[in-house]
Structure formats: structure tokens, C-alpha cells
Amino acid sequence: MTITADHGRTHGYDDLPGLMGLMTGDEKHGPAATSTLDVLWVLYDRVLRVTPRRRDDPARDRFLLSKGHGPMAYYAVLAAKGFVPVDWLPGFGAYDSPLGHHPDRVLVPGAEIASGSLGHGLPIAVGTALGLRAQGLRDPAVWVLIGDAELDEGSNHEAIAFAGPAGLERLHTIVVDNSSASHARPGGIAARFEAAGWSAVTVDGRDHEALYDAFTAPHPGRPHVVVARVEPKTA
Amino acid sequence: MDTMRERFAPVVSRMLDEDPRVAVVLAEIGKDGFREAMARHPDRVINVGIREQLLVGAAAGLALTGLRPVVHTFASFLVERPFEQVKLDLGHQEAGAVLVSAAASFDWPAGGYTHMSPGDVALLDTLDGWTVHVPGHPDEAETLLHHAVAAGDDKVYVRLSVQSNRRGRVIDGRRLVTVREGRAGVVVAVGPMLDTVLAATEGLDVTVLYATTVRPLDTAGLRRATQAAGTDVVLVEPYLAGTSTAAVSEALSDVPHRVLGLGVGRRELRRYGTVEEHVAAHGLDARSLRGRIGAFVRAQGRVAAGV
Numbered sequence: 241m242t243i244t245a246d247h248g249r250t251h252g253y254d255d256l257p258g259l260m261g262l263m264t265g266d267e268k269h270g271p272a273a274t275s276t277l278d279v280l281w282v283l284y285d286r287v288l289r290v291t292p293r294r295r296d297d298p299a300r301d302r303f304l305l306s307k308g309h310g311p312m313a314y315y316a317v318l319a320a321k322g323f324v325p326v327d328w329l330p331g332f333g334a335y336d337s338p339l340g341h342h343p344d345r346v347l348v349p350g351a352e353i354a355s356g357s358l359g360h361g362l363p364i365a366v367g368t369a370l371g372l373r374a375q376g377l378r379d380p381a382v383w384v385l386i387g388d389a390e391l392d393e394g395s396n397h398e399a400i401a402f403a404g405p406a407g408l409e410r411l412h413t414i415v416v417d418n419s420s421a422s423h424a425r426p427g428g429i430a431a432r433f434e435a436a437g438w439s440a441v442t443v444d445g446r447d448h449e450a451l452y453d454a455f456t457a458p459h460p461g462r463p464h465v466v467v468a469r470v471e472p473k474t475a
Numbered sequence: 476m477d478t479m480r481e482r483f484a485p486v487v488s489r490m491l492d493e494d495p496r497v498a499v500v501l502a503e504i505g506k507d508g509f510r511e512a513m514a515r516h517p518d519r520v521i522n523v524g525i526r527e528q529l530l531v532g533a534a535a536g537l538a539l540t541g542l543r544p545v546v547h548t549f550a551s552f553l554v555e556r557p558f559e560q561v562k563l564d565l566g567h568q569e570a571g572a573v574l575v576s577a578a579a580s581f582d583w584p585a586g587g588y589t590h591m592s593p594g595d596v597a598l599l600d601t602l603d604g605w606t607v608h609v610p611g612h613p614d615e616a617e618t619l620l621h622h623a624v625a626a627g628d629d630k631v632y633v634r635l636s637v638q639s640n641r642r643g644r645v646i647d648g649r650r651l652v653t654v655r656e657g658r659a660g661v662v663v664a665v666g667p668m669l670d671t672v673l674a675a676t677e678g679l680d681v682t683v684l685y686a687t688t689v690r691p692l693d694t695a696g697l698r699r700a701t702q703a704a705g706t707d708v709v710l711v712e713p714y715l716a717g718t719s720t721a722a723v724s725e726a727l728s729d730v731p732h733r734v735l736g737l738g739v740g741r742r743e744l745r746r747y748g749t750v751e752e753h754v755a756a757h758g759l760d761a762r763s764l765r766g767r768i769g770a771f772v773r774a775q776g777r778v779a780a781g782v
Contacts, residue, residue, distance in 0.1 A: 298541065346569055352539070354567050357559065363529045364564055367500075367536020367544075374498060374518035374542060395560075398526035399533075 251320035253281050259316035263332035271471040275418045277313040279468050282451045284317050292322045295350050301380050302368055304353045306361020307387040308342035315339055323350030359393025366399045369411040381410050388417040403463045404437030411463040419472040433465040445470040479616035479635035480577045484508025486617050487545055490624055491516050496543040502530040504548045527552045531560035538570035550576035550592035566602050571628030579636035580714050580739045581753040593715045593739035599632055606631045607690035609666035614643030615687055622648035638667035646687045651696035655683040660707035660772045661700045668711045675764035694726035706732035709768050715739055735771045
């Protein structure tokens with residue numbers, strides 16, 4: 241397969257390792273680099289109502305990548321879906337590349353937020369959901385992806401505790417759980433959200449159908465969290 | 476007379492009625508003033524509870540959807556506690572907001588150091604692109620709040636205080652105002668320091684400039700004043716001493732000049748009491764200021780008439 245230029249051709253899931261390889265120089269990637277890959281693919285391929293042409297549409301769905309570490313999978317999906325030119329990928333991390341090791345919304349078409357410092361995406365997503373609601377935009381969904389260790393940051397718990405009682409129905413959080421938190425209890429992630437009044441589902445983060453079902457499960461009157469379990473980071 | 480903070484809620488409540496872009500974000504503190512506005516605009520007056528990281532983060536999210544968030548709590552919990560959110564969620568995301576603080580450097584001395592924020596403006600000085608308004612009277616606070624909300628998607632800080640001058644001045648949200656003209660130095664009085672500075676410099680041959688917008692500093696106005704009054708400049712600021720010294724030095728970098736930065740001291744006093752007692756303890760009462768300003772101006776060998 242040749243990926244030398246983006247002539248509007250359609251990329252599929254099978255193209256993602258190759259696209260990531262343009263950034264890493266290797267088509268083989270360990271679990272840490274790909275922990276978000278399936279979640280991102282199912283979202284952008286089947287769930288999010290946003291396209292390169294609609295990326296400034298006030299009524300688009302918003303996806304906020306809060307866990308900005310290891311963004312190769314994100315850039316690969318954005319490239320596959322035409323937000324980012326494929327020929328930007330080899331420059332990953334270079335001084336004059338828009339694609340840094342943490343994404344910058346000002347530089348990356350389609351990136352809703354800049355991330356890197358952990359614990360910022362979920363509070364911003366809460367504000368985004370509030371802002372859309374205040375403007376009568378009741379349809380667009382707001383999605384934020386965080387990591388299980390990122391949940392250590394207290395700012396997330398401010399947002400979780402607020403969003404449930406506030407009934408932010410259009411807010412969706414995905415926690416990619418690769419067991420990277422040093423101090424965690426089994427089942428603790430979903431329980432935290434449920435205690436704050438969220439709808440919560442825990443699924444296999446590699447199973448596309450299970451992810452799709454979890455992403456599209458109804459949750460009237462409540463924000464929704466999908467805990468996507470993948471191989472442990474240290475495996 | 477009402478306080479700046481008492482003026483804040485009714486003024487911003489009217490903005491909520493008139494401008495659908497305006498949203499208010501609170502963290503419990505100050506919610507009583509917005510009770511009626513919250514009933515009228517339940518989706519645009521948001522109280523996130525005692526959660527200041529969320530306060531600023533949510534404001535950024537509101538801004539990213541096109542709203543103009545006005546964010547309010549005490550300065551210590553608005554600028555210091557969630558400083559990284561101010562830096563990243565507003566600055567790095569290029570999301571604008573109007574941050575309106577209360578309690579200032581020592582508005583509630585009996586509350587102790589936890590509720591004092593003399594370093595707020597200095598902290599914002601580490602960031603790019605902030606406009607900082609420091610009103611000296613409730614009428615000026617009202618004017619500056621209008622400027623702040625109307626400033627597109629700019630990042631604006633409005634610092635409210637119970638300290639106030641007896642009357643408001645005509646201000647434009649940008650420029651220094653010349654209050655008195657002299658030939659032996661320039662004294663820049665910031666916000667609520669003006670009345671005390673005027674009393675302290677009575678009879679001294681100095682120009683007194685009044686600043687209610689300190690960032691960006693009106694460098695053209697300052698340079699103009701130094702043409703007649705010379706380049707000895709005294710800053711009297713109601714927050715950390717020396718906060719604007721670098722801005723003044725930069726404005727006068729091509730001419731020999733001296734700068735004296737007066738304001739709140741760094742040392743923690745560990746005292747309660749009254750605002751007046753704290754003003755005196757930091758040497759910001761008229762008598763202390765007169766001594767310090769007079770000595771600085773005289774040191775250049777230009778003894779002013781009447782001293």
C-alpha cells in the first residue's frame with residue numbers, strides 16, 4: 241500500500257499502522273502507542289458527526305483529546321479522515337511541524353483542544369457542553385478522552401462531581417484504561433462516575449462492536465462514561 | 476456608597492439581559508448577587524460549586540463555543556489556585572474570558588493570608604496577552620467591566636477592591652490620566668491608591684498620573700509626562716511592590732531613568748485587623764508615602780518647593 245499523498249482517497253482501519261509508521265518509522269507499535277487507537281477509530285468512523293468540511297460548524301460533535309501523550313494514533317486517525325494531510329505525518333515533532341508530541345488546537349486542523357498537561361480536557365468539555373446548551377444547541381455531543389492514570393488529577397473529579405448533578409446529557413467521557421495508574425482499585429473508575437450520577441459502561445477497548453454499542457447506548461438526563469479496557473501499559 | 480463588588484453583580488446581570496454571548500461562571504462566592512439573573516438565564520449563570528479548576532476550565536469551554544464568560548471569585552482562588560488553568564485553558568487554548576476578582580491584596584484582613592492576593596497581577600505578568608484593569612472607584616469598575624466584556628475574545632482581568640477613592644474619574648480603559656502636573660518627577664497612582672497619593676504629594680512638584688488600566692501600560696502617556704517632569708518615576712500600586720517596575724523600565728529603556736516601586740510587601744505579616752492597619756503596615760498611608768516619595772525625588776537633587 242502506498243501512502244505518499246492525500247488525494248482525497250479513503251483510508252481504512254488497516255491503513256492506521258502505516259500512517260503511524262510515517263511518524264515513528266516503524267509499522268509495529270506497542271500497546272502504549274495504540275491504547276487509544278480502536279476507540280479513536282470507532283468514534284471518528286462511526287459515531288462523531290464531524291468532518292473536515294464541518295470542523296467550524298457550531299452544530300458539530302466535539303471530540304476533545306485530553307490525554308495528549310502518545311498522539312500518533314490520534315494524528316493517524318485525523319489523517320485517515322482527511323483533517324490532517326498525510327504528508328504532515330513524517331515531520332512529527334519537528335520544529336516547523338504542526339504535529340507535536342502533544343497536540344495543539346491552534347496548529348492541528350480538527351483538534352478541538354490543545355493537551356499535554358493532564359486533567360484539563362474534562363473540565364473544558366464540561367464548559368463546552370454548558371456553552372452549547374446555553375445557545376440552544378441541544379443536539380451536538382461532546383466527547384472527551386482521558387487515561388486511567390490521568391484520573392489521578394483532582395481537576396477531573398471537580399468535573400465529574402459537577403456534571404452528574406448538572407445533568408449534562410450531551411457530555412461523554414471515555415477512559416482508556418491500560419492499568420497505568422499506580423494506585424487504583426478494580427472497578428474503581430466506573431464506580432467514581434456512577435457515584436456522581438453518570439451512566440457508565442465498561443467494555444473491551446479493542447472490540448469495535450462493543451465500543452460502538454457503548455458509545456451509542458442511551459443515557460437520558462445523565463452524562464455517560466465508557467471505560468475502555470486495553471492491555472496493561474506494562475504488559 | 477456601594478462597593479465595586481456590590482456594583483459588579485447588577486452591572487453584569489444587565490449585560491446578561493442585553494447580550495446573549497455573556498455567561499457568568501461562579502464557584503459559590505458571589506452567587507447571591509446573581510440570584511435573579513440565574514432565574515432569568517439559568518443556562519448562562521453557572522455556579523460550579525467550590526471547584527476553581529473547573530471554574531476556569533469550564534469558562535474556557537464556554538468560550539470555545541463562542542460565549543463570553545465572566546468568571547468571578549476571590550483573587551486567591553481565581554488567579555493563584557487555578558493558575559495553570561489560566562495559563563493553559565485560556566492562554567494556550569486561545570480562549571478569551573473576563574476574570575473579575577474580589578478581596579484584592581487585603582480587603583478582608585481578619586480573614587488572614589489565605590484570602591490575600593497581592594501577587595495576582597505579577598502572576599498574570601508571566602503570561603502573554605492579558606489586559607489588566609484596576610478600578611479605583613465603583614463607577615470606574617462599572618466602566619471597566621463594560622470595556623472588558625466588549626473586548627472581543629480578549630483575556631481581561633478586572634481587580635475589584637473595597638479600597639476606593641472618594642470619587643470616580645473619567646477613564647477610557649486604556650490611557651493614563653494626568654491628575655496633577657509638576658517638574659520634579661512622575662508618580663503613577665494605580666486604582667484605589669490615587670487619593671492617598673494626592674494627599675502624600677500635596678505641595679511636591681511632581682506629576683501625578685492615574686492608572687486604572689495597567690496592562691498594557693500606557694507607555695506613550697508615561698513618556699509624554701516625563702518630557703516635562705523628568706524620568707524619575709514612582710509607582711504606587713495596591714498589589715505587590717514593584718509589579719510594574721519592569722513595564723516602566725521598558726517604556727523608558729532608551730533614556731536614563733530611575734524607578735521606585737511602592738506597593739504591598741512580600742513578607743507575610745501574620746496580622747489580622749483592618750484594611751487601614753494593613754495599609755500602614757505596608758507603608759502605603761499618606762504620611763509614609765510622602766516620606767518615601769519625597770526622599771526618592773530629593774535624592775536626584777531637585778528639592779521641590781514646599782517640602
